[in-house]
Amino acid sequence: MKQFLGVDIGGTNVKFGVVDADGNIVKKKKYPTIEVSEGGDFCGNFSKLLAKRLKKFPDIASVGIGIPGTISADGKSTLDLPNVPALANQALVKVLEKDFPTLPIVMDNDANAAALGELEFGLEALPKTYIFITLGTGVGGGCVINGKIFKGGDGNGFEVGHVMSSTGKTIEQNIGKAGIIAMAKKYIAEGQIPTTLSGEFDAKAVANAAHEGDKLALQVYHDMGKYVGELIVTLVRVLDIKTILIGGGVSETFDYLKLNMYSVINEFLPEYYTKDLNIQLATLGNNAGILGAASLGISGIELK
């Protein structure tokens, strides 16, 4: 039975996952990114690790690689990669295609990979055209049109965390982890809303407080809902897509955002959009990195 390799390259670890056609991760193996970067030869080291995986799992039919940064328009090279400096501006796919000439190898931004993974392996049936937004430490996402990742003009479209919002800042500045903490601190300083939060705390503490009914924490999520609503309005208007997946660790707090999010959406989107609008949570969770990367490789089989 065919298997697919998904490689999730992050700032801390490079994770290799062997995935079967049903989206089961048969085998996971991770290497510290700093080891793979050794001697400044990320591509060479990566190629050796890949050779090992392929030897051990001869049924691997494709390789997909998710990277935390921008790629060249042809998809063969990395560009800016602040968290993995040794891999910045490297022709990784070209090197690998030379070493493994018969193997389909596809690389993309990790958020695009996670987006495509929802179509290939997600638990819910999806139309072939949808928007995927991750709300986490940062705000990112991917867009799939007719089953293919929409890459924009020069290959790095859908940087949705940097869309402008009603605060005159970007959506990520508003509701990334730092933004959530700043919102909470602003309300604490104003002293108008009762809360158990005080001193220094992280975004997780705001979420926990909200779970316990903390009024100030809930107000923060209420505001977040407004900004997410604005982002959805903008994206739906630019892309004319009505299915929206929300991922990235927000699943437990998403209910707190909803009311205000829909209020903005219903104010600004006419019925042409709202009658078919479907906003739901993404389903791959912690496996999104590997499964998303594997789905890239599978799309490469179809292209070859």
Next chain:
Amino acid sequence: MKQFLGVDIGGTNVKFGVVDADGNIVKKKKYPTIEVSEGGDFCGNFSKLLAKRLKKFPDIASVGIGIPGTISADGKSTLDLPNVPALANQALVKVLEKDFPTLPIVMDNDANAAALGELEFGLEALPKTYIFITLGTGVGGGCVINGKIFKGGDGNGFEVGHVMSSTGKTIEQNIGKAGIIAMAKKYIAEGQIPTTLSGEFDAKAVANAAHEGDKLALQVYHDMGKYVGELIVTLVRVLDIKTILIGGGVSETFDYLKLNMYSVINEFLPEYYTKDLNIQLATLGNNAGILGAASLGISGIELK
């Protein structure tokens, strides 16, 4: 020599233009929209008018039609068309393809048509991937990727006038004609900036005052620059496109926007985008409707 028919359907007139390969409008003819709508049979009446044009100009190789509204995902039918009610929800292209089976006929939104017209007939050489934004009574535009109109998921993407801005309203609410007048009146009411504007006036009067150095009118355009800058930041981030054409009657006032527009752009876009960013004025002016529509038809020849 081949000719191309461009039809610009508006709320007041339906304009037929016979265009040569160099973008010269050989012959223009217009009919009141209300006449073409007679008996509620817009499609039938249109087909008869088209037959006349084709008889008189037998070298017409394609027909392009620009409409002021939304179209179906397959491009064959109109959807919502507030300014031309008799043409709303009509399978215009299907009717015409039945009447003229060998002729390539392509219909699209008029802003998309105008966008594509700049590539086919514009006075400046353009890359095949660019964003076109019209600033006029409303705010609209089109997006061309690799020489093709980008239509989004369901065919009606790039409704950029309805992108959210830092005021918590849409860009069109801010800087459409009504928005310009509202901004000027707000500053007049505040009474802090000297101006010759008073009482009732239209957007043209604000432009004229700005030409004469009126400080309040110039402040209005300065603010407009900020909102246009925000729109460009958002679109560039979502679409990864670095060539931007500005059209729609703003050409004479564009200089007043520039400073603030670039200030927002340089604050929010990193070098990856700004190093290649090219923002220029569109060139087709008053002929954009007919030439844009004609360019749709030409794209249809390539498809057949």
